[in-house]
Amino acid sequence: MSLKIRLARAGAKKRPYYHIVVADSRSPRDGRFIERVGSYNPMLPSEHDDRVHLSGERILHWMSQGALPTDRVARFLGQAGLTAMPTYREQPKQSLPKKKAQERAAAAATAPAV
Structure with a gap:
């Protein structure tokens, strides 16, 4: 049984x-889980103390298992x-500007400012 946090x-x-x-990795996102180890409220500002709650001891226990x-959870833990x-x-690479746009940007960067 592979576990996910x-x-x-x-x-x-x-x-x-x-x-x-x-939870077991095969269970649905909002379905059955083994233990609740924290919470995340994205509606609060990022500097608010209640935005992310973690039970560090239990998380480390489950990671040892x-x-x-x-x-996203790894980012919270970090x-x-x-x-x-x-x-x-x-x-x-798909989201990068295409070749002609990159050439125009390079030309604009090397052109003298008027």
């Missing part, structure tokens, strides 16, 4: 609230100092 959505329509749970955090901050993936 992930977000489970709660709250009303357009008023999200998330529980941080330990083999549970893997999702990307900010809380429980684990190392995750390294971010490179930005996909």
Whole structure:
């Protein structure tokens, strides 16, 4: 059984609230879970103390049992100092400007300012 530490959505329509749970990776997002280990309220400002609550002791216990955090939860754990901050993936090349746009930007950068 592979375990995940992930977000489970709660709250009303357009008023999200998330529980941080330990669940079997095969169970649905908002379905069955093993233990609730924290919460996340994205409606609060980022500097607010109640935005993210983590039960550090239980999270470390489950990680020692083999549970893997999702990307967002790993970021929360890194900010809380429980684990190392995750390294971010490179930005996909598909979203970069195309060749002609890159040439125009390079030409504009090298052109003298008038």
